[in-house]
Amino acid sequence: MMLIALSIAGLAGHAIKVTTGRARPSVKSEQMWNGPRGGDSKFHSFPSGHVDASLGFFAVLLLANWRIGLPCLAIPIMIGFSRMYLGAHYLSDVICAAVLGIASAIVVVKIIGPRLEKRESTHPKWSGA
Helix, strand or coil: CHHHHHHHHHHHHHHHHHHHCCCCCCCCCCCCCCCCCCCCHHHCCCCCHHHHHHHHHHHHHHHHCHHHHHHHCHHHHHHHHHHHHCCCCCHHHHHHHHHHHHHHHHHHHHHHHHHHHHHHHHCHHHHCC
16 A cells, blocks of 8 residues: 555656646746656656655555554655755645645545455455465
């Protein structure tokens, strides 16, 4: 489930990145966005892909087992700070990516999790028995 949430957050974040075209803090103000560009990462700041994917991954762990997941949240928090420190993202990029990652984790836990549990109960060979 953690990898599924990571994938959903990453794909949704990438789609938003390409369509919004927000410039990174390091881009000069004279340069303007001229529509979606696949390969120009200067205009792919919003939201932070590192933060949404890592938070989607670790938020599932937090929802499954808070004692293990809570200390692991330090990883996406440090990733967010490092992205701002390096000048790759604004604070709003990191916050919106965090919301996207948490939302993808909740969707996976609430929708996909029960389906996986149902599959394990109907197929005993998958439950490790």
